[in-house]
Amino acid sequence: MDSCVLEYVQVLQQNVAELHQMGKEWGMTEEEMSACIERVLKEDENVVVAPPPTFTLRRILRCVPVAIFFLFVTILVIACGAMVLFYVYPPAWNYVSGALKLYDYKMLRAVRLAALPLHRYFNITSLYDAECIVGNPWFEGPSKECIWCRDVHKFEILNDTTDQDLITNYLREAKPMVFQGLAKKVTFDDLRQLYRNNKDVLDTAAVFQSNVPGMKNIEDLFIDEIDEDFLYKDKTTIHWTTKNIPSSQVMRKLFPRPSFIPSESEVALDKVVFVDGHKSGHYEVTTVRFEMGYYMQLSSSRKVIVTPSRHCREVCSPMHTLMNEGDIMTYNPLVWRAVMMPNVDNMLSIGYLGSYSFAGLKQDEINPEDQPPSSHDWKKKE
Incomplete structure (x- = not known):
């Protein structure tokens, strides 16, 4: 076979491999990549290959767990920092609790409504009015005179x-x-x-x-x-x-x-x-x-x-x-x-x-x- 033909075949193989790798990075399936390659080969060589419509959605969904993790860490750090501040400087807690007192009912109601869907999957009726959900085996009541x-x-x-x-x-x-x-x-x-x-x-x-x-x-x-x-x-x-x-x-x-x-x-x-x-x-x-x-x-x-x-x-x-x-x-x-x-x-x-x-x-x-x-x-x- 002519060497020019061999070189051209190698270039095509390399291009196909690069396109295949690009499709993987975009989150495309094998069927989608094959369809795109066939369409490009049949049409004009100046056709620009664009990511499929589902690529953007997949890319966003891929980032959601990472965003949730960092949000959880941020909330945890803020909560721990606030607890340390309230412990070291009690007036800060007095000020915050006084400022939020007017909104206690609204906040607790929002939490209750947000937790209602959990009842579909977990029966939490037994926890209603519970004074202690998790027992402490090492707890002992105050001492009394013998x-x-x-x-x-x-x-x-x-x-x-x-x-x-x-x-x-x-x-x-x-x-x-x-x-x-x-x-x-x-x-x-x-x-x-x-x-x-x-x-x-x-x-x-x-x-x-x-x-x-x-x-x-x-x-x-x-x-x-x-x-x-x-x-x-x-x-x-x-x-x-x-x-x-x-x-x-x-x-x-x-x-x-x-x-x-x-x-x-x-x-x-x-x-x-x-x-x-x-x-x-x-x-x-x-x-x-x-x-x-x-x-x-x-x-x-x-x-x-x-x-x-x-x-x-x-x-x-x-x-x-x-x-x-x-x-x-x-x-x-x-x-x-x-x-x-x-x-x-x-x-x-x-x-x-x-x-x-x-x-x-x-x-x-x-x-x-x-x-x-x-x-x-x-x-x-x-």
Whole structure:
């Protein structure tokens, strides 16, 4: 073959390679590049090859992740700088918070509306009204004087509530008490009936926790296929909490206010129902809102252990008692911790937790404002 022809072929190959490389840089596909090369070869040699219309869009989209990254870094740097400034120079925080106070509602409303699409993909209903989203296992409440538990070695067992002066004295001294047979029995069918009669209220108010596979909300608990025999199987643990006024009014129908609570005391809206099967894990019950807590054993029997606060365990002794059906325990969570032991009875265990205010506490030694934050730790304690 003539050398001139060979040289021309080599030039063409080189041009095609350069065009191919240029197309890759523009983000063109192989089909688009082939079509462009064929069009150029068929038309006049002075035709200018321009990038395809999709090139500009692809180039912009390619830069979007980089722009988002730098925007995130910029916002993070500004936020960290502002936090350092507010920590070093408190008047700056006072000025900024005062200037933004008029816009608090508008900003929080904008954030709430912006987060609404997340609800389509993540069910965040359980976080509503949550005081603590992520638990801190190393947190310990403020220390209390161990004098409150040092000389207490047993539960005060009462059979009636007629001696209100005696009850008030025990409450003032933070002594754990058990009122025998004070509450009426509640069965799972009673819970089901309460739910079905007030489904609209409880569906939106209940924060539900369950270790039963496939049982994700309170509606799943009360379907026809679920009964006491099903829930009695080994290690079933179900806790659900209600916190608003409509649900509190509903719960009161089945769980009335205990008669030993002083008439001037306020009962908290927060209510917790415990449904535990055979050999369910032990867990700590903590007061949900106010200074005094009460736990009602409404079905089956349950052993409860009350331990002093951690810093008092060397001078104070733990106590235990068996709560039979209908018994109600009340205790001061500033001094004591109540732990429900596994259900070893031959029937489903149903319990109920609430709290109430008590103005008669000795304010000089126990400060109700220092109470530990409320939570419902239904998991096993090591």
